[in-house]
Structure formats: C-alpha cells, structure tokens
Amino acid sequence: MTTPDLTRNDFGADKRTGEVWRLDCGQCKKRTNHKVLRSVTHDWETIDIVGRADYTIVRCMGCEQVSYCTRSSNSEDTNPYNGESEINTIQYPEGSIEHNSISLPYATPFEIRNAYNETSKALSLQVNTLGAIGTRLIVELICKAEGGKGRILSDRIESLLSQGVINQDVADTIHCVRFFGNDAVHEYKVKNQELNTAWDTVNMLISYIYGSRDSKEFLMTASREAKLAASRAKKSGT
Numbered sequence: 001m002t003t004p005d006l007t008r009n010d011f012g013a014d015k016r017t018g019e020v021w022r023l024d025c026g027q028c029k030k031r032t033n034h035k036v037l038r039s040v041t042h043d044w045e046t047i048d049i050v051g052r053a054d055y056t057i058v059r060c061m062g063c064e065q066v067s068y069c070t071r072s073s074n075s076e077d078t079n080p081y082n083g084e085s086e087i088n089t090i091q092y093p094e095g096s097i098e099h100n101s102i103s104l105p106y107a108t109p110f111e112i113r114n115a116y117n118e119t120s121k122a123l124s125l126q127v128n129t130l131g132a133i134g135t136r137l138i139v140e141l142i143c144k145a146e147g148g149k150g151r152i153l154s155d156r157i158e159s160l161l162s163q164g165v166i167n168q169d170v171a172d173t174i175h176c177v178r179f180f181g182n183d184a185v186h187e188y189k190v191k192n193q194e195l196n197t198a199w200d201t202v203n204m205l206i207s208y209i210y211g212s213r214d215s216k217e218f219l220m221t222a223s224r225e226a227k228l229a230a231s232r233a234k235k236s237g238t
Contacts, residue, residue: 008045015041016054023058024126026093027065034058037066050075068092099123099196102203105210112141116206119199128195132180135198139177142205153178170208177201 016039023034039056051074059066070090077086101120104113119134140153146165148156154175161171177198 005046006044007047008043010043012041012043014039016056020061021058021069021071023060023067023069023089023091024094025060025063025065026067027063028060032063033061034067034069035061094125100200100203102207104206107210108206109141109145112138112145112206115141116202123195123199132195132198135177135195135202136180138202139174139205142209146209165209166205170205173201174205 016036019036021034021036022031024030025032025034035058037057037059039054042053042055044051044053051072053070053072056069056071057066058069068091071087073085073087075085077088078084099120104116108116115134115138119131119138122128122134123131136153139157143153143156143160146160147163148159148165150156150159157166157171157174157178160166161168166174180194180198
C-alpha cells in the first residue's frame with residue numbers, strides 16, 4: 001500500500017520467475033523444492049527503511065501442487081544474533097510437515113488433549129517456538145492433572161515420582177523436556193532435534209500414564225461383562 005513517506009515504490013514482473021525455493025508442501029507433507037511460475041516484486045523505501053515483497057505462484061517439483069507464496073523482508077527485520085535479514089513467508093494453502101503424533105488414549109483429560117492438538121498443529125506448520133512452549137505446557141498440565149505438588153515444575157515432577165505415578169527413568173526424561181522448554185521460553189532457542197526428542201517424550205508420557213488406564217478400564221469392563229454373561233447363563237440353565 002502506498003504511503004506518503006515512501007521514497008521508492010516500484011513494482012516489477014517476473015523478477016523471481018524460474019527460481020527454485022525450498023518451501024513446505026501440504027501434499028507431500030515435507031519441505032520440497034518449488035519452482036516459481038510467476039512473480040510480482042514490490043521494492044520500497046522510506047527515509048530509513050528498505051524493503052522487498054515477492055508475490056508468487058509456485059509449484060512443488062515433487063507432487064506438482066500449485067500454491068500461492070509471499071516472501072517479504074526489510075532492513076528492520078534482522079536476526080539479532082547474526083545480523084541477517086529475516087524472511088517472512090506466507091503460503092496458501094498452508095504447507096505442513098509430518099511429525100510423530102499418537103492417537104490420544106480415551107482417558108486423556110480434556111485440557112491435555114486440547115493442548116496436545118494445538119501443539120501438534122504448531123509443529124506441523126514448523127512454528128517451533130510455540131511448539132516447544134506447548135510441549136512444556138503439556139508436561140505442566142499432566143503434573144497438575146495427576147496431583148503433582150510443589151511450587152515449580154521440577155518439584156511437581158518429583159512429586160509424581162514419589163507418588164508412584166511415574167518411575168525414575170520417566171522422571172529423568174521429563175526433566176529434559178523441562179530444561180528444553182525453559183530455553184525456548186527464556187532464551188528463544190529451539191533446535192529441531194531437541195524439539196523432536198521432547199515431543200516424542202510427551203507422546204511416551206501420555207501413553208505411559210493414560211494408555212495404561214485405558215487398558216485397565218478395558219479389562220475391568222470385559223470382566224464385568226463376562227460375569228454378567230455367566231450370571232445370565234446360570235439363570236437360564238445353559
């Protein structure tokens with residue numbers, strides 16, 4: 001949009017056409033090469049800011065799905081650690097990445113189920129910082145739901161250990177997720193490998209606590225039904 005303080009406001013066609021970009025593909029469920037089919041580039045400047053936006057139609061070079069993509073940057077959006085420009089990317093339809101997720105056990109509490117689904121969505125869209133925060137939140141909610149006591153998360157994890165809800169190996173693994181979540185929240189540092197490990201740990205924890213309850217409930221239900229069937233058979237004389 002043109003504003004009075006722009007000192008440059010140029011549009012150019014097909015400056016990016018023919019280039020190959022690495023983008024997320026919603027069909028392939030992974031990052032793939034995309035060829036730019038058509039593009040319009042908007043170069044703009046103010047007195048103290050320089051920016052560019054590329055509006056493009058791209059096609060996945062794997063499945064050939066066509067999508068819309070905008071990539072933009074300006075001299076104000078730079079990485080504070082390396083000074084490089086941050087490129088903001090918007091795709092439609094949204095690309096997504098496959099990641100390990102589980103079918104939540106029936107016994108999983110609603111709040112944990114809701115946080116799990118939202119975090120899974122963030123991870124599929126590679127919103128990794130939110131994914132990391134969500135991963136830690138799930139651990140917090142599990143500790144709360146299972147009666148973990150203490151002022152801070154580490155105390156609540158140890159409380160679950162002392163109550164026999166989890167064993168020592170599980171507690172040690174959960175502490176690793178806690179440390180990872182701290183880094184994501186306070187230092188804005190998220191490494192993909194560590195995030196994948198933390199997410200796998202959450203999957204393990206949910207299955208460990210709530211999957212076993214599903215099994216117990218199934219056995220109890222089956223036992224009750226078997227007793228009822230035997231009682232009915234006895235009454236009918238069969």
